[in-house]
Each structure stands twice: as structure tokens, then as C-alpha cells.
Amino acid sequence: MLLHLPLFSQVISAMNDVSKGKTSAAMAEWVNPLRMLREVIDSLGALGPLAPLALTGGLLVIVVGAVTLCRRAPVLSAIYLLSIPIAMAILLALSFRIWPRYFLVDILYIFLCIAVGLDVLSQWFARTISLPGLGRPLYILAIVVAAGASAVLLVRNYEHPKQDFEGAIQLINKLKSPNDATTSFGLASEPFNTYLEPRWPVVKSYADLTKLRKDASHVWVVTAFDDHVEEYQTATMDEIRRTYDLVGEFDGTLGGGTVRVYRSR
Numbered sequence: 465m466l467l468h469l470p471l472f473s474q475v476i477s478a479m480n481d482v483s484k485g486k487t488s489a490a491m492a493e494w495v496n497p498l499r500m501l502r503e504v505i506d507s508l509g510a511l512g513p514l515a516p517l518a519l520t521g522g523l524l525v526i527v528v529g530a531v532t533l534c535r536r537a538p539v540l541s542a543i544y545l546l547s548i549p550i551a552m553a554i555l556l557a558l559s560f561r562i563w564p565r566y567f568l569v570d571i572l573y574i575f576l577c578i579a580v581g582l583d584v585l586s587q588w589f590a591r592t593i594s595l596p597g598l599g600r601p602l603y604i605l606a607i608v609v610a611a612g613a614s615a616v617l618l619v620r621n622y623e624h625p626k627q628d629f630e631g632a633i634q635l636i637n638k639l640k641s642p643n644d645a646t647t648s649f650g651l652a653s654e655p656f657n658t659y660l661e662p663r664w665p666v667v668k669s670y671a672d673l674t675k676l677r678k679d680a681s682h683v684w685v686v687t688a689f690d691d692h693v694e695e696y697q698t699a700t701m702d703e704i705r706r707t708y709d710l711v712g713e714f715d716g717t718l719g720g721g722t723v724r725v726y727r728s729r
Contacts, residue, residue, distance in 0.1 A: 646664050
């Protein structure tokens with residue numbers, strides 16, 4: 465805490481600014497701990513019908529490993545296990561958005577729990593069937609199976625970007641006419657304005673869209689997190705849905721972060 469003390473004022477200020485964005489019911493959903501739990505569970509979707517089995521089995525292994533580690537290394541376990549509720553309490557107290565990445569540091573302990581849990585269960589099973597020498601081969605097999613399941617989950621991260629903004633740009637460049645205007649709206653504006661397409665104007669209201677429409681054959685709009693726009697932008701998003709055609713949707717690994725391309729009629 466002493467080492468990080470010079471940063472605290474900046475961190476608190478930044479967190480307060482972000483918390484002010486929680487002005488609508490849709491934005492408020494991001495401070496719900498249950499949403500983070502759903503995101504973690506949804507990440508197992510790549511396993512298909514095996515996902516419920518993997519979740520149940522994974523939780524059992526983690527619990528067995530955690531209990532064993534608490535007995536073997538109580539101080540280490542306390543450090544990791546206490547950090548989770550402490551971080552959650554701070555985020556809730558500040559009405560801050562709760563995302564799985566804030567707990568990524570704890571994944572090291574979870575992996576350790578998995579390794580220890582698989583060892584304990586393998587040895588227990590081998591003793592149960594009166595073949596204690598089978599414990600080590602079973603443990604190695606269990607580790608290989610767990611690593612294989614993790615590899616399956618990784619495939620999606622290599623097949624898709626976090627958010628496919630570049631796919632949206634390529635679609636627009638392919639279909640737009642020379643007299644068309646291009647822009648971004650809502651939470652898609654930041655990456656476009658600061659990195660991807662700084663030449664594109666940013667619109668913040670339907671009046672801005674109307675101005676672009678006057679001098680263009682069509683207006684192309686890229687959006688993201690359509691259900692999580694700021695409260696004052698909700699009417700504009702509704703108007704885009706009514707008066708624009710949805711031309712393309714681009715999924716990514718970020719839950720709920722689908723990138724959409726609209727074109728004026």
C-alpha cells in the first residue's frame with residue numbers, strides 16, 4: 465500500500481469517473497457480480513454438451529485442491545482467498561463495473577488448486593480400487609485431459625478478435641459508394657476516433673447523423689454494446705435501429721461486445 469500510495473488519488477479519481485457512467489439500467493448491469501459469473505460460465509460454451517460436466521467437475525477439483533492447500537499452505541491460501549472478497553467489496557462499494565479480468569491474478573492459485581485437486585482425487589480413486597500404484601498414471605492422464613480441454617477453449621481466442629472493428633471497416637470499404645459518409649457511435653467511437661479511423665467524424669446525437677446525411681448518399685454507422693449506450697444516447701440508438709438497415713454483425717470474444725454496421729436507407 466505504501467509503494468502504491470502516490471497512485472491512489474489518480475486511481476480513485478478514474479474509478480469515480482467510470483462509476484458516473486452507470487446512469488441507465490443497461491449500464492448498471494455491469495456492476496452486478498452475477499453478470500461476471502455468467503461471463504465465466506459462458507466461456508465454457510466451446511465445450512458444447514460437455515460444458516455442464518466440465519463446470520461441475522472443475523468446481524469439484526478446485527474445491528478439493530483448495531481444501532488441501534489450506535491445510536498444507538494456510539498463509540498462501542489466505543492471501544489468495546481473501547483477495548477475492550476484498551476486491552469484490554471494493555468494487556461494489558465504489559459502484560464500479562465488475563469484470564473477470566480484475567480477478568485474473570487469482571487464476572494462478574486456481575491452477576494450483578486444479579493440479580493439487582487432480583492429484584488428491586487420482587490417489588483417492590487408486591486406493592479405492594485397491595491399485596495404489598495407479599495413482600500417478602491417473603494423475604498424469606487427468607492433467608493431459610485438463611490441458612486438452614483448456615486448448616479447446618483457446619481456439620475461439622485465436623479464431624476471433626476481442627472485438628472485430630477491422631471486419632466492420634473492411635465491410636464498409638467494400639460496399640460504400642464514393643459519396644457515402646462513415647462514422648461511429650456510442651462505445652465504438654473511442655477506438656475509431658483514437659486509433660482505427662481518426663478521419664471518421666464521431667456522432668453523439670441523431671442531429672449529428674442528420675447533418676452527415678445532408679451531403680451524403682448514405683451514412684454508415686459502426687456501433688458496439690448497443691444495449692449499453694449512455695442514457696442520453698438511448699433515443700439516438702433507437703432511431704438508428706428504426707431508420708437504418710443492419711448490414712453486418714461481427715462477433716468477438718468479448719461477451720456482449722458485438723460490433724454492428726448500419727447504413728441509412
